[in-house]
Amino acid sequence: MKLGIVILAAGQGTRMKSRLPKVLHTLAGRPLLAHVMDTAASLQPDRMVVVYGHGGEQVREALDAPELQWVEQASRLGTGHAVQQAIPVLKDVDQVLILYGDVPLMRPGSLQSLVEKAASGFGLMTIDLDDPTGYGRILRNEQGQVQGIVEEKDATPEQLQIREVNTGIMLVEARSLERWLEQITPQNAQGEYYLTDIVALAVAEGVEIAVAQPAEAVEAEGVNDRLQLASLERVYQRWQADALMRGGVTLRDPNRFDLRGHLHTGLDVSLDVNVVVEGDVVLGDNVSVGANTVLRNVRVADNTVIRENCVIEDAIIGPDSAIGPFSRIRPGTELVGGAHVGNFVEIKNSRIGLGSKVNHLTYIGDTDMGAGVNIGAGTITCNYDGAFKHRTRIEDKAFIGSNTALVAPVSVGEDATIGAGSVIVKDAPPGELTLARGKQVTIRGWKRPKKET
Structure with a gap:
């Protein structure tokens, strides 16, 4: 199986209040994106793509490498739209792992666990939080099977009580990912194309969603400020x-x-x-x-x-x-x-x-x-x-x-x-x-x- 990895790094990071793109802010002396790239490389993917946007040329100059392919998201229309920009350079891979350039602490072992559990063709990384504020909630049926993800701004009061949340990290069969991305629409509070909407589309086709969790919840935390x-x-x-x-x-x-x-x-x-x-x-x-x-x-x-x-x-x-x-x-x-x-x-x-x-x-x-x-x-x-x-x-x-x-x-x-x-x-x-x-x-x-x- 050929593995492609997409790292989403197009966010502007307005809450950082900086001229520097968010993914170039440093942790332990290195850009956030560099940490994610190192973790991705440890899985020995056949293709690694970075989707850039705000300050993209600055990001490329700082972190370009021969094994990387760069794709621009000129209009920031959501995570689904961002991944869609990478599809043309993923035609020769079987599975696509989606990571985030501002989530620097995810360990290789946690990602490897997700890869191993996603034999069904769709794997989702989740965490359980005492305070899930700000995260999309994982929707399960009575049998405990994942049925979808609802973003916080679109959730009902009952759904807001759910503590299992989406980290955004997922592993998807490549051809199915392309098909599902073409079906999602921006009919939500943000007016964006949510990558998370493909979960419900997969369930509708009878695809079982495998779930993995990192060793520590902090591995999935992102940087916003x-x-x-x-x-x-x-x-x-x-x-x-x-x-x-x-x-x-x-x-x-x-x-x-x-x-x-x-x-x-x-x-x-x-x-x-x-x-x-x-x-x-x-x-x-x-x-x-x-x-x-x-x-x-x-x-x-x-x-x-x-x-x-x-x-x-x-x-x-x-x-x-x-x-x-x-x-x-x-x-x-x-x-x-x-x-x-x-x-x-x-x-x-x-x-x-x-x-x-x-x-x-x-x-x-x-x-x-x-x-x-x-x-x-x-x-x-x-x-x-x-x-x-x-x-x-x-x-x-x-x-x-x-x-x-x-x-x-x-x-x-x-x-x-x-x-x-x-x-x-x-x-x-x-x-x-x-x-x-x-x-x-x-x-x-x-x-x-x-x-x-």
């Missing part, structure tokens, strides 16, 4: 936190953790509160991450301690290193191992050798640093001349005194010492003390300016 988006964000983050803890990671407070990408961990990893993980992050054995730290596309080797309030991105951190608090490690940086990077230190596009220390109030940019180097507080590598970047080289066991400026391109030799307060513009030889200070002068009788009273 920013409150709902925030609510689903916390659900999704808690799912990820639970999976990490089951895998052996210590989270000091799983409700204050955000994973916006992929995290791979070794043994005995510990994350304090408000850690944010973005992109692809790998943490080795015995890695500890302090509170309020951001890790973005980082590889951290075993036995490394990252203290509070650090930002580390696109970097490689070697084993037995200590970083922070208040350190910023920028893209292109590698700490070979055993490094100490302390408070208010920024490192960019540099290689820090084994056991080197950069502990206080320092900027290291475009630098090749050897092993056992000590960088004093307030040191700056002056790597930019206003037009071009230049590199600094600091060889093994060099000692750079506090408040030094190294004006690149420049080299400091092995075991060299740079006196505090120096501005180094020429290469410093190995094993020697190099100083570059102005003569100290005292101006007698000078008066500090004062404001007139």
Whole structure:
């Protein structure tokens, strides 16, 4: 059986009060539609179609992929009309699964259950809610068989008491879907073509409607405003936190953790509160991450301690290193191992050798640093001349005194010492003390300016 998947993503999302199309608002750092596309792809469909409308070109630019086909719904005339736009590109499939671009938490296992139960050719995903307000109600006969769906605005008072509701997700035999869509009419309170009307048409033809329900009702919740988006964000983050803890990671407070990408961990990893993980992050054995730290596309080797309030991105951190608090490690940086990077230190596009220390109030940019180097507080590598970047080289066991400026391109030799307060513009030889200070002068009788009273 060939499976086609249609993702409806044409809604304007007026309640989001945004210029951004609703399906491009993010959950865990990725567009809502991207989550749905990933879930759909996990079923290995033969055809995947996205029906777009409001802001469609923006959506396509953000999420286009070779396996996708895009169909425009130029006029928003309801869900039935939206699916009808996709029919021409579904001629070669046997079954059609209909999903929604603003329902990001549906799990692959729940959809697989629907596929397996829909042997009759028609499967419907429903949920039971204590408060079904806003949802279409599932109508059943005395034998419990599904007879149809009534939208809330068209429901009678008795029907409004029904707690089993429609999620909108359904699996339908392709040829029957095309035929039924041609029969529905906009004779309802909204004046739209309801996709749900095909259920009654199927029943009239004697088709049995199979029903599946997701493992958790929240899987079927959609996003209509920013409150709902925030609510689903916390659900999704808690799912990820639970999976990490089951895998052996210590989270000091799983409700204050955000994973916006992929995290791979070794043994005995510990994350304090408000850690944010973005992109692809790998943490080795015995890695500890302090509170309020951001890790973005980082590889951290075993036995490394990252203290509070650090930002580390696109970097490689070697084993037995200590970083922070208040350190910023920028893209292109590698700490070979055993490094100490302390408070208010920024490192960019540099290689820090084994056991080197950069502990206080320092900027290291475009630098090749050897092993056992000590960088004093307030040191700056002056790597930019206003037009071009230049590199600094600091060889093994060099000692750079506090408040030094190294004006690149420049080299400091092995075991060299740079006196505090120096501005180094020429290469410093190995094993020697190099100083570059102005003569100290005292101006007698000078008066500090004062404001007139």
